[in-house]
Amino acid sequence: MSQQADQRARKKLHKNVWVATATSFLTDVSSEMLVNVLPLFLANVLGVRIWTVGVIYGLGDT
Numbered sequence: 001m002s003q004q005a006d007q008r009a010r011k012k013l014h015k016n017v018w019v020a021t022a023t024s025f026l027t028d029v030s031s032e033m034l035v036n037v038l039p040l041f042l043a044n045v046l047g048v049r050i051w052t053v054g055v056i057y058g059l060g061d062t
Contacts, residue, residue: 039057042048 039053042053
């Protein structure tokens with residue numbers, strides 16, 4: 001595909017589509033970061049026992 005055809009294809013998408021795409025991407029990235037940090041927060045800051053964190057994650061996967 002030539003560069004000119006690629007630019008025409010990008011212009012076909014409305015600005016709102018690009019905004020929705022960026023919002024979706026940033027939401028996905030932030031939720032993936034939070035999932036990795038949440039067990040540490042529960043255990044270290046809130047003092048939740050490790051087995052309780054396991055139960056919470058087990059119920060969340062069901």
